[in-house]
Amino acid sequence: MQIGMVGLGKMGGNMAERLRRGGHEVVGYDRNPEVSDVPSLKDLVDSLAAPRTVWVMVPAGPPTHATIEQLGELLSEGDLVIDGGNSHYVDDQKHGAQLAEKGIGFVDVGVSGGVWGLENGYALMAGGSEGDIRRLWPVFETLKPEGDGFVHAGDVGAGHFAxxxxxxxxxxxxxxxxxxxxxxxxxxxxxxxxxxxxxxxxxxxxxxxxxxxxxxxxxxxxxxxxxxxxxxxxxxxxxxxxxxxxxxxxxxxxxxxxxxxxxxRQPDSPAMKVVAALRNQFGGHAVASKEGAHAKGADSPGADVAPPREVS
CATH class of the missing domain: 1.10.1040.10 (N-(1-d-carboxylethyl)-l-norvaline Dehydrogenase; domain 2)
Structure with a gap:
């Protein structure tokens, strides 16, 4: 099967290699010209025979939004886009609806396997229509491990939710x-x-x-x-x-x-500063200052503050 792969980083590059080893024709595009097969996204689309299949493996968020928007302008009715990054399932539903208006199919695939996937295979969780999943089955079969490791989780968004x-x-x-x-x-x-x-x-x-x-x-x-x-x-x-x-x-x-x-990620917890200050105030417990640990005595500021009366 012929497929375009957008994003040839650690995951996308290894997935493209596993597909090639499995006998598929892969045309890869990456912003890094040293690893890219074509100079632009348009060239990638032009190099594929209709109906085209393009797998997107770029960071979630703005990079994925921009890539899918560009593909929506470049692809034609009957083509198919797969988002295999770590996108939010809510974004999948928006992208699917956006592409459906132009007659372009969309499948979201949660991919797990990391740097070991090239040799061991990738666990795949897919969301999309039955027809699109059947069309992509040769690709899924090559990417997944032997035996189990694939699920058609549901409609668009289900793959990334899983x-x-x-x-x-x-x-x-x-x-x-x-x-x-x-x-x-x-x-x-x-x-x-x-x-x-x-x-x-x-x-x-x-x-x-x-x-x-x-x-x-x-x-x-x-x-x-x-x-x-x-x-x-x-x-x-x-x-x-x-x-x-x-x-x-x-x-x-x-x-x-x-x-x-x-x-x-906190070298000095702000919340624990509050806890330390309160323990010192009500119990005179030692606190660690910038200069070192010390304990405030009965004449410390706040020590003469009486506890509140209980109100029934």
Missing amino acids: KMVHNGIEYGMMQAFAEGWELLEAADVVKDVPGTFASWRHGTVIRSWLLDLFVRALNEDPDLSDLQGYAQDSGEGRWTVQAAVEHAVPLPVITSALYARFAS
């Missing part, structure tokens, strides 16, 4: 491993923390590819001293929590994991 929830679960799993590692490191009783995690890879209910990757990281850096405790979020964790609020579904684990990432 991927959003997948990533939210991933946040919670990573946070659980992180907290367990910190506790093992803090306790003197366990002498071999990397070995403990490695022992869990077989025969336990928490064995997983994520655990395998963590053991790999510990083999490279046993105490993680080469890393800074700072974690970004891709946006999908936030969207998962927002969707939970909209649907009144409690997500305490995923929400806590997202907030833990926010906390990791």
